[in-house]
Each structure stands twice: as C-alpha cells, then as structure tokens.
Amino acid sequence: MISPTVFFVAIVSSMLINNIVLMRFLGVCPFLGVSRKTESALGMSAAVTFVMLVASVLTYILYYLVLDPFGIEYISTIAFILVIASLVQLVEMFIKRFSQKLYKMLGIYLPLIVTNCAILGIVEINIRENYAVQYGFGAGLAVAVTSALGAALGFALVMFAFSSIRERLDAATVPESWKGVPISLVVAGIMALAFLGLGGIV
Amino acid sequence: MTEAIIAIITVALIVFIYIGSYVLNRRVPAPYQKVDEATCGACSNYACGVKQKLSEER
Secondary structure, eight states: OOOHHHHHHHHHIIIIITOTTTTSOOSHHHHHHSOSSHHHHHHHHHHHHHHHHHHHHHHHHHIIIIITTTTOGGGHHHHHHHHHHHHHHHHHHHHHHHOHHHHHHHGGGTGGGGGOHHHHHHHHHHHHTTHHHHHOHHHHHHHHHHHHHHHHHHHHHHHHHHHHHHHHHHHSOOOGGGTTHHHHHHHHHHHHHHHHTTTTOO | OHHHHHHHHHHHHHHHHHHHHHHHHHHSOOOOOOOOHHHHHHOOOTTOHHHHHHHHHO
C-alpha cells in the first residue's frame, strides 16, 4: 500500500517544482504560440492534458508488458511517438466533431501536439523514474499517472497565467521595440524565476 | 533474431493503429471557415491552398 504522501509529492513536484514549461523547458512552442487568448490557451491545455494522461497509461503498459520483457527497449522512443500521434489524431477528430470553435482557435497547433516535447518528455520521465520497480506495476502506474496529471496541471496553470498576462499586455503601454514577442519572453523569464522560488518545498 | 521480429511486429502494429486513427480523422469533415477575401488577396503566399481554392471559385 502506497502512502498518499507519494501521490501528493508526485503531483506537487511535477506541477510546481519541476514545472514542465518553466523548469524543464519542454512544450515551449504551444506556450508561446497559443497563449494570445485565455480561451485558446485553456483549450490547448485541455487537449494536452488528455493526451498526456492517456499517453502515460498506454506507454507505461506498452513498456512494462511488451518492450521490457522482450528486451526491445531501444524502440521505446519511436513507439511512444507513434502512440502519441495516434492519440492526437483521435483528439483532433473529437474536437473537430464537437467543438468547431475550439478547432478553429487551435489551428495548426492541434496536430502539432504530436511534436509537443512536454508529452514525450513526461512519458520518458515516467519510465526513467522506474515507478514499476519502486512500487510494483499497478501502484507504479498510479504514481506515473499522478505525475503526468501534475505536469498537465502545471502546463495548464502556466498557460492560463501567461495568456492572462499577454491579454493585459495588449492593452498596456509598452515601448515600440518591446511590443509582442520581446515583452512576452521577458514575462516568461520572470515567471520562470518565480517558479524557481518554489524549489525545496518537497 | 526473435527480439528483432518482435520489435518489427510491435512497430508495425502501432503504425497500423496510427493509420487507422488517421483515416478516421480524415473522414470527419473540417468545419467550414469563412475566408476574408480582402486579407487573402493581400497575402502573397501563392502556395496556400485557401488562396488557390478562392481563385478557382472566382
């Protein structure tokens, strides 16, 4: 029986302390590309959360039931990318069918979730952390999913905060040479510094 | 040798699943997007599919 503390540590650690965007610098493309409006940022976060959670479950099972027992871990990266790509196709189909507004807002960034390093990164981190060896297969899967959920929530939190700031920046008086991307990158840097202050909590 | 065969079968299986999901996705029609003709006409990207479609319609 795993202590609930393990889940708490996994979720807080991956959400705040090792934030996927600001601490690990993964998933920066959608972070900068789809953060102009809060609505689209939240839609993107929801899509990334879904893909991240399902990909974590599928890749964990694939790794520990197929790749590891047969000694073919060397194909893990290509297998994981294909799993993520398939999931993204399904998510795109679902959004296209049920939320056409969100589909238009996400635009090219929707199929580009396939190349979102945050998802592949979390999947690889979950395998590298050896949760199955530490806690057993089932409990390890639960910890891996919790960790992925924390990372997804951290991604959503950062996307929401950054898009809110960018919306306010549009109305703010900014020097001409700082308008647009430069001031956004400065904001991202300050946010990363703020998250750095959370180090050492857990 | 067995390892290699299992690796090939595994990758082939996942590729098959990917192709299936891709085909399913393509079958769902994309929502109609109204194009602003003035903005489209001002753009100089002649490789753009939307621009080509618009010029065909004209």
